[in-house]
Amino acid sequence: MASQRIVSTAIQPLDDISREIAARLREFEAALRVVDALRAVVGASEFADRRGDALLKHLLRAEPRARASGAPSSSPADAPSPSAAPVDLPSRTLEALPVLVIATAAYRGRDQVGVVGLTADGQKRVVTFQDGSTADPVAMDMLVRELERRSLSPRLCITDGGSALDREIADSFPSCLIAHADPYVERAVLSHLADGPAQAVKTRLRAAFDLPGRQAEAELMAILADLRGRAPGTYQTLSRHLEHVLALRRLDIPGVLERSLRRGALVATCAHEARALGRRHTPAGQDLLYGVEAWEATTRRLIGHEHLPSLFAALSRPPAERRVV
DSSP states (O other), rough: OOOHHHHHHHHHHHHHHHHHHHHHHHHHHHHHHHHHHHHHHHOHHHHHHHHHEEEHHHHOOOOOOOOTTOOOOOGGGGSSOOOOSSSOGGGGGOOOEEEEEEEEEEEEEEEEEEEEEEOOOOOOOEEEEEETTTOOOHHHHHHHHHHHHHTTTOSSSEEEHHHHHHHHHHHHHHTOEEEHHHHHHHHHHTTSSSHHHHHHHHHHHHHTSSSSSSHHHHHHHHHHHHHHHHOOHHHHHHHHHHHHHHHGGGGGHHHHHHHHHHHHOOHHHHHHHHHHHSSOOOTTTTTTGGGGGHHHHSOOTTTTEEEGHHHHHTSSOOOGGGGGG
């Protein structure tokens, strides 16, 4: 009996250690799933540029990996930390933001419309996140009224293609160029097709999106012609988005900046990373507000930001001169 008690006493700490290891592994696997989701949204190379180590530190609540010998050490102030209180986005004073990215981001079963702006030198600023979707006329009327109240006059809006949003922007900012981000257009087009045809159309769409301006337009027109007779719903959807898909391609700006803008990933990226940098166990819609300032402090400038002057010069040209010829 004594020997059994000794064995039992020895096994108990091992059980505790096993449970602790299992719990840590589950946390690590959950963190990896978040990282994979971020990589899918922004791409592996851009994720590395966004200081993935700092994000992993907050996900795992652990110290980042050791720096290589001789590398400069960072002070505790360099590590982003959540705000003490949720940021009141509507009351923030913002500098001029000539470019806005506006899209619906789904989270915890609800839709939020996010607006992230770019300064003239490519810095990223969170304008607002509010309940609703870009297809909701009432929500978009309120959103654009807020942009007007805050004296934001964008020259370029990159959107997810929501029709209500496009109408409000066109009415309130008639000189603003509206472009639809490629991934959102692809999703809208494929939503009308069954799995088999959708895969074939997706392959063609992505190939067309990768082509330069005139070739992209020619290939998209060919896809449109093929869809006209056999998939009317898909044809109508692509027709509605076509001019806005071509808008950035017609500006003749450097490819690295054009691709960065056409992805339209800023809202989704901000939503994911600000939540990861913010506070856990807070109500949906509030969680990311704790991480907004940390995200702005740690995120890099837009890829291709050095070419923004050429974008603004192109936007100054009359609309007729922007067409691909």
